[in-house]
Amino acid sequence: MLNFYPGPSKVYPEVRNYMVDAYDDGILSAPHRGEHFVQLSRTLLGLIKRKLNIPQDYYIFFTSSATECWEVLIQSLTKHKSFHIYNGSFGEKWCEYARKLRPSSEGTAFDLNEPMPVEQLNISSDTELICFTQNETSNGTQVSPTTILNLHNRYRDTLIAVDATSSMAGLNLKFIKADIWFASVQKCFGLPAGLALMACSPRSIFRAKQMGQKAHYNNLVSMYEKMLNYQTTHTPNGLNLYLMKRVLEDRVFIKSIDKQLTERALDLYTFFEQFTDFKLLVENHEVRSKTVVAIQAQERIIDEMKKRAMHHNIRLGNGYGPWARNTVRIANFPAILDEEYEELKRFFLHYYA
Structure with missing residues (x-):
């Protein structure tokens, strides 16, 4: 089966x-307060920073998922409100969840074919955390490094948190331009679901200590205190941590992966632009995702496309949110080989050329 689903993916x-090897290594039954786990954690943290180009002074934490990171950050870094900027379902869900915890939280939506409107934002000075999704998996858009820099420059005094679930470990993100970045591992990391990584700036940890929000078990202060000894607050997903270590040891540095995915994304967009039965959901080249390609067509064509693909052992990603019935999504993740995309192209050429 060729799997192009945008998470869990190949x-x-x-x-x-x-x-x-993990079984033979003994890590599956190793105490998470013991030296065996601590050594794994210490080695893994070094690999993450080196291979993903994360600043050395940022702190790395592990959670079960990106959605858990939403909860941890709202609980630990806001007493009153956060501000959310979104153009798709996952950014909007983050905003909705934040309002359940902090009812004063605010949000603003922008069009999927437009860049984030940084100059038009009206974020009040009492906002404690600005949140957005760098790569919106639901519709195949992304926020460019230039836009993130502009946001950073305009709101220097406010913490910025970025959901990078469909881009971390695939793109060479400029971590220094935001305070918190997080991602689940079932996408560009090429790992099974059930683990997420969160990178936090020194400033964000300082703010968390100032706020002192420790009413919840996985609060950022407690996570920080445990990670000083390379440990987690909870019993961690030891298997997935071991797998991440092995994958990162064998992978090239993020700059090379970014180059590969960028070139492949351009090739995929150029390929899909030739068809008449369907079109690319995102028309603006500047905001198209490099890691998730969204194709739009009539519902009948989309249903037929998914069934035909599955008959040929090709799994396409379902649409999501407002685009659930009239789109398919195709992952452009590092674990998927170039020859698999060539097979995907042959499928489309056979049925839709």
């Missing part, structure tokens, strides 16, 4: 052998 084939 895992690296080497993961099969790594899982056996």
Whole structure:
């Protein structure tokens, strides 16, 4: 089965052998307060910073998912409100969840074919956290490094948190331009679901200590205190942490992966622009995602496309949110091989050319 679903997506084939190695290594039954786990955690943190180009003074934490990160950040870094900027379902869901915890939280939507309107934002001075999704998986858009820099420059005194679930470990993100970045691992990391990584600036940890919000078990202050000893607040997903270590050891540096995905994304967009039965959902080249390609057509065509693809052992991603019935999404993740995309192209050329 060729899997182009944008998460959980294809895992690296080497993961099969790594899982056996994890069993033989003993990490599956190692105490998470013991030296065996601490050594794994210490090694992994170094690999993450080096291979993903994360600043050395940023702190790395592990959670179960990106959606858990939403909760941890709202609980730990806001007493009153956050401000959310979104153009798709996942950014909007983050905003909705924040309002359940902090009813004063605010949000603003922008069009999927337009860049984030940084100059038009009206974020009040009492906002404690600005939140957005760098790569909106639901519709195949992304926020450019230039836009993130402009946001950073305009709101220097406010913490900025970025959901990078469909881009971290795939794109060479400029981590220094925001305070918090987080992602689940079932996309560009090429790993099984059930683990997320969060990178936090020194300033964000300082603010968390100032606020002192420790009413919840996985609060940022407690996570920070435990990670000083390379430990987690909770019993961690030891298997996935081991798998991440092995994958990162074998992968090239993020600059090379970014180059590969950028070139492949351009090729995919150029390829899909030639068809008449369907069109690319995102028309503006400047805001198209490099890691998730969204194709739009009539519902009948989309249903037929998914069934035909599955008949040929090709799994396309369902649409999501407002685009659930009239789009398919195609992942452009590092674990998927170039030859698999060539097979995907042959499928489309056979049925839709």
